[in-house]
Amino acid sequence: MSVDDDRPLLSTRGLTKYYGNRIGCADVSFDLYEGEVLAIVGESGSGKSTLLSLLANELAPTCGTVLYRMRDGETRDLATLSESERRLLLRTDWGFVRQDAREGLRMGVSAGGNVGERLMAVGSRHYGRIRATAGDWLQRVEIDTARIDDTPRSFSGGMRQRLQIARNLVTGPRLVFMDEPTSGLDVSVQARLLDLVRSLVREMGLAVIIVTHDLAVARLLSHRIMVMRAGHVIEAGLADQVLDDPREAYTQLLVSSVLAA
Amino acid sequence: MSAAETGPTHGYNFAYLDEQTKRMIRRAILKAVAIPGYQVPFASREMPMPYGWGTGGVQVTAAIIGRCDTLKVIDQGSDDTTNAVSIRKFFAKTAGVATTTHTAEATIIQTRHRIPEHTLKAGQILVYQVPIPEPLRFLEPRETETRRLHALKDYGLMQVKLYEDIARHGHIATTYAYPVEVAGRYVMDPSPIPKFDNPKMNMSEALQLFGAGREKRIYAVPPHTNVRSLDFEDHPFRVQQFATPCALCGAEGVYLDEVVLDDRGGRMFVCSDTDFCEERRAQGFTGTMSPDWKGEGANGGRQANER
Amino acid sequence: MSTQPVLILDNVTKSFTLHLQGGTRIGVVAGVSFSVEPGECVVLGGPSGAGKSSILKMIYGTYRCDSGAILVDDRGTYVDVASASPRRVLALRRSAMGYVSQFLRVIPRVPTLEIVAEAAREGGVEAEEAQARARHLLAMLNVRESLWSLPPATFSGGEQQRVNVARGLAAERPLLLLDEPTASLDADNRKVVVDLINERKRRGMAMIGIFHDEDVRAQVADRIIDIRHFADSHAA
Structure with missing residues (x-):
């Protein structure tokens, strides 16, 4: 397979969001291909979360387009998707791992039910098979299957994030959005989660757009990095290039202040 | 029918509600019948009884009852509990209609928590009192979201509830208000009847109307409509x-x-x-x-x- | 075997602009031009700080260059790393060039054997063959088999270095960039690495490397390019 002739999975041009007069993000354009991990870095308020919401079609842009190549090969403008198409996309071909697991999980539903929900949403009606698949996924994310009937309320922060990942990946998505998935976790727990994400991304050939303020996370996981500041993408390129040879003053500041050790 | 002076109790319109209100409710009922299982909002009125005592069912009954109707009211299958007796008396007083305890004789049966054992026939109307009409409510608290889920026929969540039942109890432990799919489209709360009664809803000859007063919703299952209790292939629906x-x-x-x-x-x-x-x-x-x-x-x- | 160069650098210039220090511009190299043929090992010479590592990093795409072209042969087509899209450079790294750095940078929990086999798989080798190659390389480089199932984070510097070399050699890409691959190795292991390099050369692999060890340099280098010739005349 040549890299020159296949089409991007997701492609955005001039993506812009204003909140009144305030800029959320402005004029963002890039292409993302299957299997690529793109990190969006920047400090809080830089517009990276707004950008993620726009890309994931959770927020309507002020202007600009997001194109996505569906499973059937057809490239669609996300703004023209019907609500049911959008939802189908969200629970089959996409995943969204939230910073706060309580937003990404059903806290009152068992781990098995959390993982099984997507399967049931797309029509699975065999309890035994749903449960077996959920059990498999718990193992893959290193959660003891004995916990399958426990609710995430009794889970640690790291386990909750891993459960979120299982819940999102069970339908074999092609694109996963991650919003600060490791923030708030202990360093050792972070490492385990990153390692897991990295191996799953590799195994499943996932495309990932990950928002993080942690440059170490970006270096470990991503192929490419976009640096955002005040709503604008100020620098983008290969992950090692942006981190080892930052061009913009702001990126140099970020790199020198975070990786000083 | 129009004039209040024809009412059996001086000072009240026939069957308590004024004619404009009845019209409004009938419109909601017609829409509900046209879209089986869909919850139609209606402007629920204050009734002379507290919420939870069947204000929804009473408004539906009041809107459809005529002078020639014979009314039966049951509560948990019984004709002689306080709730059943008061509602029966209410309509005897405000509409002057005949009442009965015999299922076969009734043209309208208002019920709380049961479907009579006698198979209902064409021409009969079963009016359910509904406390919480939204089957997805306990899983999804946002009304905006539940409406969207219905609109998109997005019922994975409902299945999650049944999954949780089996996971916790080894079988589907929901024994009443057991969710059903109506006419292959909307998932509906059948009101807190035992799931034992669910099969009676399927392809019934009678018209089934549901009224939720506090929640201001009316929904319906027209005669000869498919009503399927949700289940899993390997845990099929069973009655008690x-x-x-x-x-x-x-x-x-x-x-x-x-x-x-x-x-x-x-x-x-x-x-x-x-x-x-x-x-x-x-x-x-x-x-x-x-x-x-x-x-x-x-x-x-x-x-x-x-x- | 094709006779056209695997790598061509044409008038490459690199400087850093330090915005945090008032925009100071530091020249690194200017006018770098050379090429590397298949089966050839070119060693970059010159004192430390002269920009040897920077040149390797520009070839690999880790550093940008200010001007000039860096052409890498990708199965008959030259790709200019200096102007290629990130995606194209990533593809080059999978198919055309490998990099052995001084330090092993890996995710904490991945076992050693996996790290090496994964590098081979990235280069397009089948899973089973990749495992076999990883075992072979680790054995040759005297990494004890009892360590293979462990992550290398706790290994000694020399052990980590050897894992790193194994990783770089696992995929058999036509061009290999070597940044001090023998720096922390003892004499025996240096010899193993030298043998491996020479064996790859015979198979037509092109290499460009930095070796401070005179002995190693003498054994592998076909040509030494003194990069003091490319000193930036604007340098401070």
Whole structure:
């Protein structure tokens, strides 16, 4: 397979969001291909979360387009998707791992039910098979299957994030959005989660757009990095290039202040 | 019909509600019948009874009842509980209609928590009192979201609830208000009837109307409509089974209530549908606790219901 | 075997602008031009700080260059790393060039054997063959088999270095960039690495490397390019 002739999975041009007069993000354009991990870095308020919401079609842009190549090969403008198409996309071909697991999980539903929900949403009606698949996924994310009937309320922060990942990946998505998935976790727990994400991304050939303020996370996981500041993408390129040879003053500041050790 | 002066009780319009309100409710009912299982919002009125006592059902009944109707009201299968008696009296007083306890004689049956054992016939209307019309409510608290889920026929969440049941109890432990899919489209809360009654909703000849007063929703299952209880392929829907027949009339295959007899563990199981039980006893059927119990085989092995 | 160069650098210039220090411009190299043929090992010479590592990093795409072209042969087509899209450079790294750095940078929990086999798989080798190659390389480089199932984070510097070399050699890409691959190795292991390099050369692999060890340099280098010739005349 040549890299020159296949089409991007997701492609955005001039993506812009204003909140009144305030800029959320402005004029963002890039292409993302299957299997690529793109990190969006920047400090809080830089517009990276707004950008993620726009890309994931959770927020309507002020202007600009997001194109996505569906499973059937057809490239669609996300703004023209019907609500049911959008939802189908969200629970089959996409995943969204939230910073706060309580937003990404059903806290009152068992781990098995959390993982099984997507399967049931797309029509699975065999309890035994749903449960077996959920059990498999718990193992893959290193959660003891004995916990399958426990609710995430009794889970640690790291386990909750891993459960979120299982819940999102069970339908074999092609694109996963991650919003600060490791923030708030202990360093050792972070490492385990990153390692897991990295191996799953590799195994499943996932495309990932990950928002993080942690440059170490970006270096470990991503192929490419976009640096955002005040709503604008100020620098983008290969992950090692942006981190080892930052061009913009702001990126140099970020790199020198975070990786000083 | 129009004039208030024709009402049986001076000062009230026929069946309590004014005609404009009835029109509004009838419109909601027509829409509900046209879209089986869909919850139609309506401008629920204050009624002279507290919420939770059947204000939704009463408004639906008031909107459809005519002078020639015969009304039956049951609460948990019984015609003589406080709630059933008051509602029956309410319509006897405000509409002057005939009332009955016999299922077969009634043209309108308002019910709380049961469907009568006698199979309902064409021309009969069953009016359910509904406390919480939204089957997705306990899983998704946002009304905006539940409406969208219905609109998109996005019912994975409902299945999650049943999954949780099996995971926790080894079987689907929901025994009442068991969710159904109506006409292959909307998932509906059948009101808190036992799941035992769910099959009676399917392809019924009678019109079934549901009124939720506090939540301001009306929905309907028209006659001859497919009503399917949700389940899993490997955990199919099953109704409750009772170990013994009715202790008073010997009926089997009917829904039984447990009656505690004393404080030493004495108890009996009897028909929840009191009218049905009385009719059978009048026909000479007996049960183990009947004064004139005739012993095993006394009922000639006849089954209770032709359902 | 093709006779056209695997790598061509044409008038490459690199400087850093330090915005945090008032926009100071530090020249690194200017006018770098050379090429590397298949089966050839070119060693970059010159004192430390002269920009040897920077040149390797520009070839690999880790550093940008200010001007000039860096052409890498990708199965008959030259790709200019200096102007290629990130995606194109990533593809080059999978198919055309490998990099052995001084330090092993890996995710904490991945076992050693996996790290090496994964590098081979990235280069397009089948899973089973990748495992076999990883075992072979680790054995040759005297990494004890008892360590293979462990993550290398706790290994000694020399052990980590050897894992790193194994990783770089696992995929057999036509061009290999070597940044001090023998720096922390003892004499025996240095010899193993030298043998491996020479064996790859015979198979037509092109290499460009930095070796401070005179002995190693003498054994592998076909040509030494003194990069003092490319000193930036604007340098401070």
